[in-house]
Amino acid sequence: MTSHLNLAIYASILLQGAGEAGRNTVTLEEARASFSLFGKGLSDKYLQAVSLENAPAILANPRRPLPLSNGREVYLPPCLDVCASRDENWRIYRLYTAMQAGQWEAGTFDRPRADEAAARGGRQAWMRKKEPLAFLRFFLGSFPMPFLAADIFVILETARVSAATARRYAGLAGDLVWFLARLGPRIEPVDHRAALWNLFFDLMALVTGGTVQGGYPGGIMAAAEAVVEPGAHLKGCLDATLAIYAILETQLRASLAPEERILLEGADGFFTDTMPGLRGNRATRFGREEAEGIDLVPPEVAEALNLDFYSYLLPAGVGEFLSEDALGRKLTEDRGGAEGRDKSERRERIAADTGREEQRILYPEWDYLAGGYRRDWATLCGMRAEEGSERDARRLLAEWDDLVREVTRQFRMLRLQERTWRKRLEWGEEIDIAEAVERQVALRCGLPPTEKVYMEKRRVTREVSALFLLDLSASTSSEITEGCHAGETVLRVLVASVSIMARALEQLGDRYGIFGFSGYGRERVEFLRIKSFDEPLSEATWQRLGSLKPLKSTRMGTAVRHAHHLLNAEPSSLKLMLLLSDGYPQDYDYGEDRTDREYGLRDTAMALREAEAGHIIPFNLTVDAAGHDYLRRMCPPHGYLVLKSVEDLPVELPKVYLRLRGS
Amino acid sequence: MDEVIAVSRELSYEEHVFREEPFYVPVADEVETFRAAYHASLPVNLKGPTGCGKTRFLEYMSWLLGKEGGFDLPLITVACHEDLTAGDLVGRYLLRGEETVWVDGPLTAAVKTGAICYLDEVVEARKDTMVLIHPLADHRRILPLEKKGGFIHAHPRFLLVVSYNPGYQSMLKDLKISTRQRFAAIDFSYPDPALEARIIAGEGGVTMELAKQLALLGEKARRLGEKELEEGPSTRLLIYAARLIGQGVGARRACETAVVSAVSDDPVMQQAMRDLVAAVFP
Numbered sequence: 001m002t003s004h005l006n007l008a009i010y011a012s013i014l015l016q017g018a019g020e021a022g023r024n025t026v027t028l029e030e031a032r033a034s035f036s037l038f039g040k041g042l043s044d045k046y047l048q049a050v051s052l053e054n055a056p057a058i059l060a061n062p063r064r065p066l067p068l069s070n071g072r073e074v075y076l077p078p079c080l081d082v083c084a085s086r087d088e089n090w091r092i093y094r095l096y097t098a099m100q101a102g103q104w105e106a107g108t109f110d111r112p113r114a115d116e117a118a119a120r121g122g123r124q125a126w127m128r129k130k131e132p133l134a135f136l137r138f139f140l141g142s143f144p145m146p147f148l149a150a151d152i153f154v155i156l157e158t159a160r161v162s163a164a165t166a167r168r169y170a171g172l173a174g175d176l177v178w179f180l181a182r183l184g185p186r187i188e189p190v191d192h193r194a195a196l197w198n199l200f201f202d203l204m205a206l207v208t209g210g211t212v213q214g215g216y217p218g219g220i221m222a223a224a225e226a227v228v229e230p231g232a233h234l235k236g237c238l239d240a241t242l243a244i245y246a247i248l249e250t251q252l253r254a255s256l257a258p259e260e261r262i263l264l265e266g267a268d269g270f271f272t273d274t275m276p277g278l279r280g281n282r283a284t285r286f287g288r289e290e291a292e293g294i295d296l297v298p299p300e301v302a303e304a305l306n307l308d309f310y311s312y313l314l315p316a317g318v319g320e321f322l323s324e325d326a327l328g329r330k331l332t333e334d335r336g337g338a339e340g341r342d343k344s345e346r347r348e349r350i351a352a353d354t355g356r357e358e359q360r361i362l363y364p365e366w367d368y369l370a371g372g373y374r375r376d377w378a379t380l381c382g383m384r385a386e387e388g389s390e391r392d393a394r395r396l397l398a399e400w401d402d403l404v405r406e407v408t409r410q411f412r413m414l415r416l417q418e419r420t421w422r423k424r425l426e427w428g429e430e431i432d433i434a435e436a437v438e439r440q441v442a443l444r445c446g447l448p449p450t451e452k453v454y455m456e457k458r459r460v461t462r463e464v465s466a467l468f469l470l471d472l473s474a475s476t477s478s479e480i481t482e483g484c485h486a487g488e489t490v491l492r493v494l495v496a497s498v499s500i501m502a503r504a505l506e507q508l509g510d511r512y513g514i515f516g517f518s519g520y521g522r523e524r525v526e527f528l529r530i531k532s533f534d535e536p537l538s539e540a541t542w543q544r545l546g547s548l549k550p551l552k553s554t555r556m557g558t559a560v561r562h563a564h565h566l567l568n569a570e571p572s573s574l575k576l577m578l579l580l581s582d583g584y585p586q587d588y589d590y591g592e593d594r595t596d597r598e599y600g601l602r603d604t605a606m607a608l609r610e611a612e613a614g615h616i617i618p619f620n621l622t623v624d625a626a627g628h629d630y631l632r633r634m635c636p637p638h639g640y641l642v643l644k645s646v647e648d649l650p651v652e653l654p655k656v657y658l659r660l661r662g663s
Numbered sequence: 664m665d666e667v668i669a670v671s672r673e674l675s676y677e678e679h680v681f682r683e684e685p686f687y688v689p690v691a692d693e694v695e696t697f698r699a700a701y702h703a704s705l706p707v708n709l710k711g712p713t714g715c716g717k718t719r720f721l722e723y724m725s726w727l728l729g730k731e732g733g734f735d736l737p738l739i740t741v742a743c744h745e746d747l748t749a750g751d752l753v754g755r756y757l758l759r760g761e762e763t764v765w766v767d768g769p770l771t772a773a774v775k776t777g778a779i780c781y782l783d784e785v786v787e788a789r790k791d792t793m794v795l796i797h798p799l800a801d802h803r804r805i806l807p808l809e810k811k812g813g814f815i816h817a818h819p820r821f822l823l824v825v826s827y828n829p830g831y832q833s834m835l836k837d838l839k840i841s842t843r844q845r846f847a848a849i850d851f852s853y854p855d856p857a858l859e860a861r862i863i864a865g866e867g868g869v870t871m872e873l874a875k876q877l878a879l880l881g882e883k884a885r886r887l888g889e890k891e892l893e894e895g896p897s898t899r900l901l902i903y904a905a906r907l908i909g910q911g912v913g914a915r916r917a918c919e920t921a922v923v924s925a926v927s928d929d930p931v932m933q934q935a936m937r938d939l940v941a942a943v944f945p
């Protein structure tokens with residue numbers, strides 16, 4: 001039993017895409033990018049906006065008045081048309097985002113300072129993890145009935161955060177009152193969740209000046225009301241959780257049959273749901289069963305709450321890297337194929353790779369959490385790309401014939417146009433009036449007059465070096481589903497684009513190099529040489545272009561640093577780095593948790609900044625439609641372009657190049 | 664009703680003197696530092712994001728130092744750009760009929776009369792132009808006049824000040840090290856919300872309550888972009904919003920005009936900021 005509005009909001013999970021969206025409908029797709037940014041504005045953390053259907057039930061379900069965030073994501077309805085106007089539906093999105101982002105400001109994920117932790121000694125493994133909910137997970141998991149503790153805590157914390165946010169933001173206070181009035185306050189207290197629902201509305205009534213109506217066991221309100229007082233801290237919420245738990249547990253146990261009690265005591269959805277990226281075993285989730293000596297809640301929790309509730313230990317093993325995850329089809333195929341393949345064949349392949357390897361360089365990586373570089377962290381293997389068949393190479397540009405001709409013609413014309421007046425010459429085709437006047441001025445002032453009063457139109461040679469860097473990650477194996485190139489892989493179009501550019505640049509005379517990158521893990525970031533700056537565009541180059549295949553991950557920061565290194569050696573005054581990608585930076589150990597994009601994103605952003613500081617102009621073209629979400633954070637506003645369709649790339653790349661070149 | 668006709672008067676560089684105290688709220692010890700630099704005849708580089716109060720600070724210091732010294736200390740400002748030539752700064756000969764006459768540029772005028780010469784966004788100027796100020800910005804304090812075949816010793820009250828915004832300096836534009844290291848640098852940043860609210864209230868003519876809300880909006884909106892890559896709304900824009908509100912425009916509409924649309928053209932960024940405005944203002 002819950003409110004009709006809440007049911008309708010959650011029903012959108014089932015109904016999404018079922019019918020035609022009305023004019024009042026707001027969808028997550030259109031709201032996602034701006035609400036992720038909005039959340040960052042409030043919390044100073046980039047919170048990914050994801051659908052409610054992906055939310056752990058303990059944090060968001062129809063019996064919660066508002067979702068609670070896990071500290072990394074904000075949970076929003078996939079679509080919303082529950083209100084008559086679009087503005088009102090948008091308002092619900094805004095409120096959902098604000099209250100979840102507000103958790104950071106209200107201190108839901110507060111951690112102790114490092115010096116405090118060190119002073120206390122011990123492992124305190126949960127502190128070392130980057131998981132915002134690590135402490136709460138341990139605290140709630142320590143109760144005999146974790147689900148009940150979690151239910152109480154979530155309601156109290158939602159009330160605390162809502163109260164604090166409404167006090168700070170007048171606009172959101174209005175949104176909250178408006179939303180709660182539609183949510184419907186009291187419901188029949190048929191179980192502890194319904195009682196907690198009523199408690200939430202009474203707590204909010206204390207903040208908004210409404211009427212307290214009851215609908216929950218006695219004593220609860222007295223324990224809870226402190227959480228909505230100004231300045232209420234997380235500690236107060238945990239205190240209240242303990243007090244209310246003591247009241248509700250007795251009643252709940254009395255109402256359950258013996259077999260139900262066993263069942264409920266084993267319910268640990270909170271732990272499997274809230275942190276899917278973390279690994280641990282059931283034995284370590286409950287203090288009671290913890291083999292390494294963490295005791296049960298009551299005495300220690302009580303003691304800790306009196307002293308410092310951050311002093312709990314989290315069993316080791318939680319938060320380790322996941323070694324298995326979807327890297328894309330290619331990696332799975334590689335691994336699956338490798339198992340069944342003859343060992344000698346594998347050895348040959350490794351030997352061939354080693355034979356193509358030209359250099360190994362260690363590069364640092366930027367760790368945004370530590371606020372510094374991880375020295376010599378990633379190993380870059382410079383390799384020569386394989387050379388494929390001539391037939392593949394010839395077919396590469398066959399389908400883009402018209403475009404090749406047009407772009408080549410434009411670049412040839414540009415070469416002819418690159419003529420300008422050169423002035424201050426001692427002789428030339430025309431007299432420069434301005435210089436002649438200056439000469440007269442000098443003569444009249446008694447200064448030695450200049451004889452350089454002629455000018456002539458001469459060709460200006462621009463010294464340009466451009467490096468094209470292709471993302472060869474496994475995801476580029478995906479096929480295009482629409483348009484006249486449907487069925488082709490993304491990589492095929494990426495390669496066609498640089499091939500067109502190569503043809504055109506031969507007309508213009510700029511120096512250019514083409515490279516690709518991929519790899520798996522920090523120990524091996526493969527950087528493939530397709531054409532170096534000094535090589536001519538030869539048959540071998542075409543064969544290398546024609547043989548490129550999707551490989552593994554996208555450790556972009558290391559590749560950018562190496563591209564920077566190569567461009568540094570170029571003598572040109574204008575150096576361009578054009579990065580062609582199809583997704584965000586990703587690798588299995590690119591950050592502590594592979595589900596966390598932040599590390600790779602920040603490292604790549606830093607690598608791009610380093611390139612800029614080295615007077616290189618980096619530019620990122622992506623065919624990932626969601627690219628705006630992360631590229632706006634990774635690149636300067638003028639430093640990237642998100643293409644609506646992969647097919648646009650061959651057309652857009654020459655335009656981007658000319659713009660960067662200043663032609 | 665009598666028609667009021669506003670008449671603007673043309674002033675020479677030297678006449679740009681502040682008689683009234685410009686509104687300025689010190690953020691840290693920048694007033695004392697600048698005063699010390701002035702008395703030690705050290706050229707100063709003001710570094711900070713756009714709209715954080717660099718120019719206003721200089722106006723204030725021009726007034727304050729003049730008042731403390733009992734003299735007029737004009738402020739001569741030059742907005743630098745990539746086509747700025749040495750002649751634009753120093754001066755040039757002009758042909759007037761049959762005559763060729765010399766006209767001082769703003770830098771020469773400041774050097775002669777003893778003013779503060781403020782080269783705004785100096786990084787925009789060409790490096791070869793900036794080399795011109797080198798002898799003026801070290802112990803020599805002289806300005807060579809190449810076209811006149813001589814030089815001028817700077818007036819004792821003369822001070823050279825440059826400013827630039829490290830946040831958006833172009834990758835191909837930076838101060839030459841030899842230029843940069845001639846200046847004592849004072850870093851500016853946006854004030855903390857409490858101080859910013861005071862500034863908004865003082866400059867925008869709104870209540871402290873409203874000014875606090877605008878400062879809160881500024882604090883949150885500046886988080887939207889990575890701070891290394893973009894800049895959020897400046898204090899100046901928040902003051903504009905305050906002034907619009909003071910003119911009777913609704914708070915949300917004023918922020919839309921003065922902040923949201925002014926800061927970004929990106930529809931997603933604009934929407935995020937619009938929601939922040941809605942979060943702050945009922």
